[in-house]
Each structure stands twice: as structure tokens, then as C-alpha cells.
Amino acid sequence: MNEEILTMHNISKNYGGVHALKSVDFSIKKGEVHCLVGENGSGKSTLIKIISGVVQPERGAEIIINHQKENHLTPIKSIQKGIQVIYQDLSVFPNLTVGENIFMNYYAKGGIQWVDWKNIKNVARETIKKVKVNLDFNETVGLLSIADRQLVAICRAIATSAQLIIMDEPTSSLARHEIDALFSVIQQLRSAGITVLFVSHKLDEVMEISERVTVLRDGSKVGLFKRSEIDDKKLSYLMTGKEFVQEKLSEKVENKKTLLEVKNLSKKNEYKDINFKLHQGEILGIAGMIGSGRTELAFSLFGMNPPNHGQILLEGKQVYFKSNESAIEAGIGYVPEDRIEQGLIMEQTIKNNATVTIFEKLLNHLKMIDQKKQQSTVQHWIDTLSIRTSSIENPVKTLSGGNQQKIVLSKWLATNPKILILDSPTVGVDIAAKNSLYQIMRELSQQNIGIILISDEVPEILYNCHYILLMRKGRIVETFQPEEVTEKELNDKIIGDGQDE
């Protein structure tokens, strides 16, 4: 059982000028649980897409599956070789039922012409039982929560006779008991001789489940280790390349003016009884997983999701936002979670993306946009935030993730906001840019701007906030000062024990 099921040599991938992967060698032994570890932007997802045939590597790459060299891997070939991937963005079919989604991989094999609805039911039922989850196989997937959709994706991969199952960040929205169930399924798979590749940036999970670990950083392979050779600290160092010393914030901000007060805010099926205060210059962290209601709450503060009950008070005055336009006018800016779909208009110019929020302010006396004013405004922010770009007429997609996020920030800073809501702002951003963003956040807080930082990354919340709220299933379940918890404690709290509701 020491043979390799997958061997990859010299894997590179370039997107425009960005080197997503640089000459990576990678191999997995048959029947092992192997972890692929790295920060966001390290190249993990690209490597997975190459293994599954969705993306082609640069020339000179060698891929060997089960001792057979593969010259041109396509999705169907990869599936036929027994490789199943559970993608981070799930790739489920929202218009079909749970049962059909689970069965979907059988379809890809071809051969069977007629749909065997009975078989679908049975296979689906078996798989759901195995994973010990609560899914109705007749439910339409589009109506399920993100967490449930993740479970459907997991079931789908398990339902086939796969030899290698790749799970790309599968626990991002699972509760503790669901994670435990998943881990026991992984052990079952292992005893059945199935190889599992577990991709993650959550160190505690990696330490719990892996036998061997490959670490990627900035597109290169840093090393291959046995679990016994590493621990959290070493992994963190390998992933980031730095002895990461972060300091918790120590200033006191309660005696500053209250910018925002939220009282008993509720929205049906999304969040309930939210109460908190945001002071000038305060960085308030909201920790919680996907599905905890944090983004829905952010939308409400930004005027895009009117609440059912409760009050929002801005500098003491109650506000009712009919749309985000009024929220922006009141001085609130929102950096969304999904930079690609919500944060930036990728195909359009940096210039327009950076000024879309302030067109009205750039008008000359003819009510047209003053080009010079527009250019100098953008240039100002490029200089202030240290954004690296060759021309502001280029489409914003040509920038790196970190620089893109800085453009998102610039467009909001240009509005002179009183409050900035940052929703998972460092996803897909490399280490240097991350630090740069944290630095910018601190500077903004020095300028008395109130910041709400939403994140599920423990160090990010712990080391950059004055005060932390923990949300779960729509409610604030705990609040604390950063000095009251350690990283591990905070992590455990965020995941929870699945005993609520």
C-alpha cells in the first residue's frame, strides 16, 4: 500500500502575469489521508482544478495516475480515473433535488440511458445515512442553506466508487458535530482503501486528520511532511513564511463618541435581537461562520436588507435605509465578501471602479465628469494605499487580489465614510497585502472611522479588533475583549459544539 496513486511533476500555471503555480511537484500515496495546506492565494485551488482536468497546466507538466501517464486530462477522464472533487464553491445543481444531485456522478459515467429513479433513491438514502446528516432527498437544492448544500456535495462524491476524493475546504460552514461526522466518514473511506486529499487552511483540522501534509506558499511547494514532523506553529510558519507576531489592539475606545448603535435588530429567518455599539475609531469584530447571519446583518446596516424589528441609530439619530444609496449618503461603506461578483466590476477600468461611488462629486459645471479630477482622485488613493498598477485605464482584473481589495477600499474611502463594514476582506489576498490592509485599518481607526470587521479567520479577528462579537445561527451568543481569549479558544467558540437549536 505504499504505491503512489497520484504523482505530479513540474506543475505550473500562469494567468496573465500572475503565476498561480510554480513548478510544483506533488504526490499522494494510495489509501492515505493527505492534506494540502496553504493560505488563500497559495495555489491550492488551481492545483485541484488541474487534477480534476478542469484547467490545463503549462507545458512540461507530468501527471501520473495509478502508474499511467496522462497527457491531457479532462474532467470526464479524471472522473473515469476515479477522481472526485468536492469544490469550495460546491458545484451543485440548484434546480434539481438532493437525490439527483447525489446521483449526478453516475450520470457522467454515461452508459446507463434510462434514469433509474428507484436506484437514485436508494443510493441517496444510503449515502445520507452514512454521513449521518439530515437531508430530505426530495428537497430542491436551491432552497437549502449553504451548509446543507455542502453536505450534498460531500454525499455526491462519496456516492460513487471513487479512488481518490478531494475535499476543497469542506468544513467552512459545518458545525462541530457535522465536522466530526465528516471525519469519521473519512476514516471509513480510508479503511475501504479510498484515498482522501483534504485541502484546508485550518491548522487544527489538518493536525487532526492528516497522515502527510504538503505545504504550498505563493504558488510554490514549501515541503512535504509527515504529521509527526510538524505542529501548529511550524505549519503556520511554513504557510506564511514569517514568524507571525501579531499584537492585539490595546487602546480603549468606549469613551469615544458612539457612532452606531443597534438595538434589538431582527430579521425573520436571518438574525434576531442584535444589540451592539460602535464607537469612533473602534474596530469591532463580528466572528461567525457562513450562515450565522453576519452578512445578512451587514446588508441591513448597509441598507440592502431592511430589518423587521429594532432600531439602527447613527450618531444618536434613528435611521431607516430604503436602499444602500441612503446608507452611503449617511456615511456607511461596505466592502463585500465576494470581491468578484459584488465588490468590483472586473472587466471595467481601475479608474471607474475606484470612483463609481462618487461620480456626482466629480462633475464640472456642464454636469459632465471632469476627467482631470477623476484621474487625480484615483491617483491620490493609489499613492495613499500603495496600490501597484501600471495604468488606471487597465481593467481592474489585471491587479492582484490584494491590490484589487485596495481599490474596493479606495472607492469607499473616497466617500468620506464615518463607518466602514469589511466583510471577509482578506480572502484571496496574499500575506504582504493582508498586512498592508491591516495596517490601513489601524490608520483609519486612528482617523476616528468606525470599522466593523466580519471574518471567520481567527487571527484576523483576534489581532485587529478592539472588541469581538460572536454570532451563531443569527444571534450574538458571546462578546469579549481580545485579551480574554486565545486563538484556540476563539476557534472552538466559532465552530461551536452543534448543540444549539
Add this chain to the structure above:
Amino acid sequence: MLNNNDNNLFNIRSIYQKDPTLSILVIALLFIILLLFVFFPGKVLTANNFESMAFQLPELGILSLAIMITMLSGGINLSIIATANMAGIVSAFIMTRMITESMTGSPIPIILLAILAGWLVSVLIGIFNGVLIAYIGVSPILATLGTMTLVGGISILVTKGYVVSGFPEEYQYIGNGIFLGIPIPFLIFLGLAILVSILLRRTPFGIANYLIGSNETATRFSGINVNRTLVITYALSGLLCGIASTIMISRFNSAKAGYASSYLLITILISVLGGVDPYGGFGRIGGLVLALFILQLVSSTFNFLGLSAHLTIAIWGLLLLITIGLRNIKSTSI
């Protein structure tokens, strides 16, 4: 770091890089003129022909502007011909009912009333489209196909299929007159092209229109009132249809429910040939104008060669496919 246009004014390569589409179109236009010069000397490129082209192409050009701005926003307006016809019918009715042989005084106030009424109707249709698409959420294809049918139906109902004709001389001047040696419709078209170009590139509305075409969600998140912008876009599209019809019915000296039905494909062809991205977000008036000239020349040549109208339209279909194909090759090689 910033684009220094001044230094590169005479650097051909950088002009090409700034806008490859425009450059290719200019080359294509020159090439066609050259071909015509060589193969059909003195037959197509005559002053007479230029003059009649200058009369024919404006209504097509204005209708192309009408569909282009909706395509930029990521949608499409399939009801442009029906809207133009309806506006023309309204104008025609007012003029033929209110201007009689025996009336005294100038017909000009009534003409103005007729024109404005036509424009009002076309703007209302445009607003209707915009509301359906933006506020109710109907896809632009379905919404404008629906209004095309509805408006077409109203047109048939009020005209009973007949032609409404007989406009005063003063009105006919609009579509047939010449000012400073240039046909009036052409002047109107040029003026509109310049205005719309400035509107699209220099006003918040225009830029927002482009942004919505690329990514409506992100534009909304940035605080732009997407719904209002879209309604304005389709209203403007309607207005342009109205203006086109003012010229059209003057040239035909009549209005009818079914005029210009073959124009729809041609306006799409002109837009796409002119560089409009069919998915939205990109496209320049300059490109559209060049494409318009190219197509008008080709069309006149076909006319001269005696090609059947049906074959011509088949060729337009083929040309649209070729244009899309070439764009793909160009974009994958960048």
C-alpha cells in the same frame, strides 16, 4: 504611470493598442472604398450615390444608436422598429387630421405638436420597457419581444393596416431637405451621435450604463440606482426611435404599422460590427458610425449589383456571424 496620450499622438502602434476595433474598422472602410474604386469605377462612389446614402443611412444609424445603448447595459431592445412605427403613426395621425387643405396659418405649430407627440409616445414605450426589465425583473429579450408585439398590435389596430400619408411640404423638408449642402437627416444623425457619445462617456448616467452591462450586482453594491439608470436607458432608446421615425415618415411621406421590419437585424449587426460587446459593458459610438458607413456602402453596392433583398439579408446574417467569429479570434490572441 498614467496614460500619456499626448506623446503618442502620432505613434500608430499605440493608437491601435488604444482601440483596435476602431482601427480595424477604419482600415476595412478604406479597403472597401478602394475595392469599389477599382472594380466599379464611377458607378458606386458617385456624388449622387453619396447624397442618397446620406439620406438613407441616418434613420438606420439612429435606430442603431437606440439598440446600442440597451446592449451596452447588458440587455437589448427588440422593440425599436415597432416603437418607431408607432411614433410615426401618432405623428402622422396628428398631421393628417389637424392639417387640412382649407386651413389658414402656418402648419408648423401642428407639425411641432405631431413630432413631440410621437416622441412622447416612444419615450413612454421606452419607460414601459425599462420598468418591466428593471423593476419587475423580466428578461430584456422577453420584455421587448412582448412590447414589440403589444405596440405592433396597437399600431395595427389604429391603422387597420392602412398607410397614413399626406404630410405638409414643410414636414417633408425634414427628411428630404438640404442645409449647407448636407442632407438634414444626416446632420440630425451626426448631432445625435455626438450627443449620445458624450452622454455615454462623460456623464455619470453613461458610465453607470456601461458598468451595469459588465456587472449589475457590483454596480448596485456601489450605490448606483441601477433600476433608475435602466429605465432612463430604455426611455432614451425609445426617444431615439421616435426621432428616427420623424425622419423616416418624412422620407416615405407616410406611416405604417409594418415598416422597416428588416432593420432589426441590421441594427444589431451594425452595433456588433462597431465593437459593441453582445454581453454588455463595451462599445463606442465611433465604431458604430464606421460600421454604419461600411454597411451602407456594401448595401449600395448590392443594390447596384441588383442583388435581391432577401439575399442581402441573408448576407447580413452571415456577416454578423463572421464579425462575432473575428472578435473571438481577436480576443483570444490578446
Add this chain to the structure above:
Amino acid sequence: MSKIFKKFEFFLFLVILALIVFFSFSTENFFTLENLLDLLISYSFLGIMAAGMLVVLISGGIDLSFTAIATVAQYIMAINIIDYSGNLFSAFLVAGIIGIVLGSTNALLIYYLKAPAMIITIATLNLFYGFTIFITRGRWIYNFPDWFNQSHNVFSFTAADGTYYGIPLPVILLVLVFILTYIILNYTILGRKIFAMGGNIEAARRAGFNLLGLTIFVYSYIGFLSGIGSVGQVLILHSVQPNAIVGRELEVIAATVLGGASLAGGAGSVLGTAMGVALLAIVWNGLIIMGVSSYWHKLIIGLIIICSVGINAYNRKRNA
């Protein structure tokens, strides 16, 4: 979703029922066997094409060129029957084949040109139609052999009172097409993949679906149905009328959308489409019988379409 959908189909059913009741009581001639059979015959062609459109919409695409394909098929089959002494079988065969060929052309263009299907099929609509009319000079074709003109009924009998009844071939065709489409969509893997593709094309790509193959099937299917449906149309009219089909694209799309299909893909049903066609047919027929002047027809149909797509869209928006 299935609950919401059931509600929608049920609502549509109620509307149709209400209309039938209304027209039956408003006029004498609506609710007669003769009229209803006539209606069925006249709308069989639309129904067949709507079944094809349903499949295309479910896959996430759209086709505006099918009316041109039908026109081409009509001419080809006329040539087959008149010039080559073909029989019904060969007529259907050549019509179906030309439909598949032109449909596949659409599919390849859509797949490889990477432009919206709507624009590509507007282009092919004009290409196919313009070229056909150019070659045929738009001639109407009347001179079909007698056996052909008489063969449009399949099971015929003469009733006691001397009236001649028969089940027209086009109607049988319609029923067969609906059944076939239903089976494909609900009982074959091919059909389920079409749904999947319309629901999330990226997921379909990653799951290893043969997207090119599926695209070719979908557009060939509507081409095929347009082809054989047009044969039925010629059987009824005893002639080829080139300008009778092109221009009715919206009606077909409207029937499928009325029946629950979405332009975004991934949704729709044969039952819904059948009801959509029935709705349009009943309204059209009822108006004629009630003596509403034909000048109102286009307007009323346009109004119905806008109201129904509007309601559909608004509901979808509120539930999202």
C-alpha cells in the same frame, strides 16, 4: 420549489378553465367538437415547436431561427414529394434531417463563437430564411399530389349523421412529440443532464458532462421538431406558404414561458408548455368566435404575454 411550481401550474389550469367557461357561455360555437378539433389542428404546429423550445430553454439557451428552419424544411419536403415522388415517410425523413442539420449548425456556432445564443440565432434566422426565399423566390407551392392532400387524417370514420370525423395526423404528431419530450426530459439521463446544464453550467462542466454534445442535441431537437412539424402544417394547408411561419417566434416562446419555463434555464415542463399553448390557442380562438375584429388580436396576445411574463418575473423576484 416543487410546491411553488405545483401552485403555478394549478393557477394556469384555473385560468384556462375560466377562459373555457367564459367562451363557452359567451358564444355558441366555441364548445363544439368541430371547433375544438379545428383549434387542436391549427395549434398543433405551434405545440410541436413549443416542445422543442422547451428543451432549448431548459438547457439555458434560446433559439430564434427555428421558424426559418421550418420554412426550409417545407421546401425540401415539397421537392421530395413533388419532384422525387416521395411518400409521407420520406417527407418526414428529409424534413427531420434538414432540421437536424440546421439545428446542429446553430449549436456549433453557439458553442464555439461564444456569443449570446439569441444574437447568433437572429443571425441564422435571417441567413436561412433570406437564402431560402432568394432561391425559391418566395413561391407558394400548391401542386401536391392528391394522395398527399387527402392523407392528413389517420383514423377516420363517418358518423351516423354523415359527418366525417378523423384524427388528423398533425394532432397525432403533436401528442407523440409531447410524449417523446416528456420521456426524454424525465426518464433519460440525457434529459436530466439538460436540466442540470441549465441549472449550473459550470458544475455541469466540472462533472464531466459533454457540453458540446448536449448543445448539439438540444438545438438539433428543436430543428428536428420544427422540420417534422412543418410537414404537418403543409398537410393541413395543402400548400407551402413561406411567410406564414417566420414572425411567430414570440408565440412559441411565450407558450413555453407561460408554462413555467425560464429564459435563465433549468426549469420548465411538458405539461406547463401544453397548457401555455392551450391558453394562447383558446384566447385566439375565443376572440375570433366572439367576433372581435382581427385588428385586436396582436394587441391582446401581446398583453397576455406581457402580463404573464411580468407576473412570473415578479414572483420569482419576490421569492428569491
